[in-house]
Amino acid sequence: MPKTARALLQLPPATAAAIEKLGADLAVARLRRKESLKTWSKRMGVSVPTLQRLEAGDPAVGIGIVATALWLIKRDGELGNLAAPEHDQGAIEMDVREAVELGRARAQAAAEARLRTNRAKG
Structure with missing residues (x-):
């Protein structure tokens, strides 16, 4: 067998x-x-x-x-x-999470840069 x-x-x-x-x-x-x-x-x-x-x-x-x-x-x-990528819900959710994390990181970096600029001026 x-x-x-x-x-x-x-x-x-x-x-x-x-x-x-x-x-x-x-x-x-x-x-x-x-x-x-x-x-x-x-x-x-x-x-x-x-x-x-x-x-x-x-x-x-x-x-x-x-x-x-x-x-x-x-x-x-x-x-x-x-198994078409456009129907892969798990991968789509991962892409969204990564985009959200990237957006948050960029917003944080921009906020820190503004803070440094304001401190340098002040």
Whole structure:
């Protein structure tokens, strides 16, 4: 039996649930198209057991296989936006914090410079 990657063992519960839902949704998409496991797996270039693992929500299924399944149902266009920088809320919040800190530092430096100038004049 293959060794399970530590990252898969540490998968957050909500993420594992989302992967399971994706697999189930892909199974529904295949069934709505009245495609058999055998036919769909051939179209994807994978084995039937791999397709079954995908549809069962196995997080160890490769992203390329997931992307191919999404392509078959014309949903692969969404992949390009999943990690787009403009949607990375954590990084955006960090950028804002850094800008605020920079603004405060500059305001402090300006205030100190004014104070030094006033002392030199006085």
